Every structure is written in structure tokens, then in C-alpha cells.
Amino acid sequence: MENNNDFLNSVHSEIDDNYIPDNGGNNGRGPSGGGVDLSKILPIAAILIAVVVLAIIFVPKILEKISGKEEDTTPTESVTETYTTEEYTTDPLWNETTTEEITTEETTTEAETTKKQHRESTTTTTKKDKTTKTTTKVDSDAKVKALQNIPKYRLVIKDDNGKTIYDKELTWSEMSKTTKFGDIPESEFNAYIASVKKYANDNDLNSEIGASIDKLSKAASDYYSKNSTTAKSSTDPTTTTTKEPETSTTVKDSTNTTTDADSGEVAATTKKTA
Amino acid sequence: MYIESLFERFKNGDMYAFDDLIVEYKNNLIFFITRFINSVPLAENIAKEAFVELYRNRNKFEDGSHIKAYLCAYARYRALSLKDTPAARANDNDPINANDLIELENMVLTSDEQKFIVDSMKGLDDTYKTVLHLVYIEEMPYVEVGRVLRVDKERVKDLVAKAKTALKNNIQ
Structure with a gap:
């Protein structure tokens, strides 16, 4: 029959081999047992959680920024370029007309920007705005063409x-x-x-x-x-x-x-x- | 109160308190197991398992009042499951084992009355032996006996009455 010390050592050996102390460290009676060492996993888990949280916070902002940049390249700028490179540029009359068109476009853009700020523009809205601008541009083009063909x-x-x-x-x-x-x-x-x-x-x-x-x-x-x-x-x-x-x-x-x-x-x- | 104090310290991480608990219950538990199997080494192994289980589940206990019942319940379950295996009969004719059994009995049984009861229980049904042992040797209340046998208090009373009758018949 085992004496007390042998019995105790056997029990502790069994515990150390199969179970981890709840505090994750040594229980004071020998090396800690096997199993998963939480102290090694926790920092990695914390980093992963931090990365996920940062991604959740910043990805929408980045996407918003990207979509905002796309908005900046609206027809307003392209219309300006188009008019300035047209052959009518030297014609004061056309210049006046062109200036008016640009002003109209800019006003429209500001209105759209204001709307966008109020309702957090969606992709659909952006598409709609672009369609409107295209239509306006088509109308402007038709008028410019008509002005171009005034009898000489x-x-x-x-x-x-x-x-x-x-x-x-x-x-x-x-x-x-x-x-x-x-x-x-x-x-x-x-x-x-x-x-x-x-x-x-x-x-x-x-x-x-x-x-x-x-x-x-x-x-x-x-x-x-x-x-x-x-x-x-x-x-x-x-x-x-x-x-x-x-x-x-x-x-x-x-x-x-x-x-x-x-x-x-x-x-x-x-x-x-x- | 001593057991309660030890268990509180054990729950707070004091492994020396756990050692004291083991020493406190070890011999009685091994002796209880030998009521079902005749091998002291196997009984010792089952007792070790029971203490390891106590360690693993220590946070499930609010206090130390049910520790003995928990240890006995686990030990009974394991002993009955190993009762008919070759390991349980490996030391049947071992003189060392017989000597250990006597030594163990002398350490646990502190009165002549207890020794008489234990001697008279031989040949009784396992359930009766368990009930009589827990009530008269371990001096456990009926509620705790019910925890070991997984029955309610009334059923324990009934079992105790029947076990007494069987014991009386056995003595006569």
C-alpha cells in the first residue's frame, strides 16, 4: 500500500499531465501540464481583433474617399476643357455662351454636392446624377452646334x-x-x-x-x-x-x-x- | 469546519490545502472502494482518479460540504464498472494485498462497533453494503448518502431499513 507522499505525488503528476491550472501558470508543485497555452494565443488574438476593428472603421471611410474622388471628376471639369479647346474659343460670343454654360454646370454640381451631404449619397444616386449631367451636356452640345451654324x-x-x-x-x-x-x-x-x-x-x-x-x-x-x-x-x-x-x-x-x-x-x- | 477551511483555500489555488484534503479522505475512500473490489492497488488508482476529478471540478462546489459524497459517488461508479474485470481479481490471492486490506481496515475503523458491522456486511448485496458503510462507517447524513447512490432521502431511509434487516439476518 502506498504511503501518503507517494499517493500525493501520483495525484499531482496526474493533474500536471492532464490539466492546466486555471491561472494558466505553474501551480507551485511542478511544471505546468500540456494543452493550449493561452498566454501565447491571447496576444495574437488581440492583434487579430484590433486589425478587424480597424478594418471595420477605416475601410468604409477609404471607400467613401475613393468614391468622392470619382465625384470630383464630374463633367464640370470636362465641360470646361471641352469648351476651351473648341475652335470657338477665339470668338467672344461663344466665350460668353460657354461661360454661362459652365456657370450653370457648377451651380448644378454644388446643388448635387449639397444633396449628397444631406443624404449620404449611394451608388444609385451617383449614377442618377451622372445621367442628369450627361443629358445637360448633350443639350449644351446641341446648342453649341446650332450657334456654330449661324448664317454667315x-x-x-x-x-x-x-x-x-x-x-x-x-x-x-x-x-x-x-x-x-x-x-x-x-x-x-x-x-x-x-x-x-x-x-x-x-x-x-x-x-x-x-x-x-x-x-x-x-x-x-x-x-x-x-x-x-x-x-x-x-x-x-x-x-x-x-x-x-x-x-x-x-x-x-x-x-x-x-x-x-x-x-x-x-x-x-x-x-x-x- | 476544518474541511470547509481546507476546501476554501484549495479553491483559491492553495495546493497544499488540496494535499491536506487528500490525506484527510484518502484512506477512507480506498477502504470504501474495497467494499466492491478486493484489490488495494486498484482501489488506490480509483481513489487517485477521484481526487483528480475533484481538482478538475473544484469550481463547481460552493463549499466543501459535499466533497465526501462526490468522492464516494465517483469511486463507487468506477469500482462497480471495474468489479468484474481481471484487474479487480488480480490480487485475490496476493498475501501483500491481504495484509494491506487489514492495515487499511485498522486505520479506518476506529471502534469495535464499526469493525463488527464491517465483518457482518460480508455477503450482503452491494447496495446494502454501500448504504450501511456510508451511514455507519462514514457517518454521512441520508441526504449525502442519496447523492452517492443518486436517490432521494426517502429511498435512502428505505434502503437503510432493508439493509439493517439483511444485516440482522446475516448476523443471526
């Missing part, structure tokens, strides 16, 4: 010998700013203005060029009425008059998209006889 006026000036000294198609931009009505017969000018008015009505461009047409018409009207008075006085049979050189001008309704790079002053090429 072909001005031909000949010298005394009938030789053509000036022959050029003048764009609406050039025509709208001209003050040299003397080179253009009144009837031809009125016919040209009428064709431009009709074109503006047909293409819904009154808001863009209506004011310019009215301004030009008024200036021309003033000029021609003044010129006709002078002409009447000059037809006095008692005075010697000099015959004005004949100028051959032609009105042409052009839908040609070609842009004239030269924007020379009409007056510069006008020849007057003494």
Missing part, C-alpha cells in the same frame, strides 16, 4: 476696275460687332439680318443672340437712315458728285462649319475714292 455673310469688295480686292465670309461674331455698314448695301444687310433672325427662331437661340441681333439692327438702321439723308443732299444737281465705287456683295446662308481664323476688320480693306 459673304462680303466682296471690288475696285474701280472690277477686280476683287476683298472676298471673305464673315461669321456672326464678326458681323455682330461691325460698324462698317457702308460696305454693305442696306437691302443685303436687311436680308442677312432677317435670315439670322429666322435661324435663331428655328433653333431656339433667341436667348443667346437675340439681343445682339436687335443691337446690330438698330445700329444699322441708324447708320442707313443717316447715310440716306447724306445721299439725298449729295444728289443736288448743282454740286459735283463723285461716284462711289461699286461694291459687289453677296449674302450667303451658310451652314458650313469651317471657321475663319482671320478676324480682320472690314474697314481696313474698304477702299474709298476721292
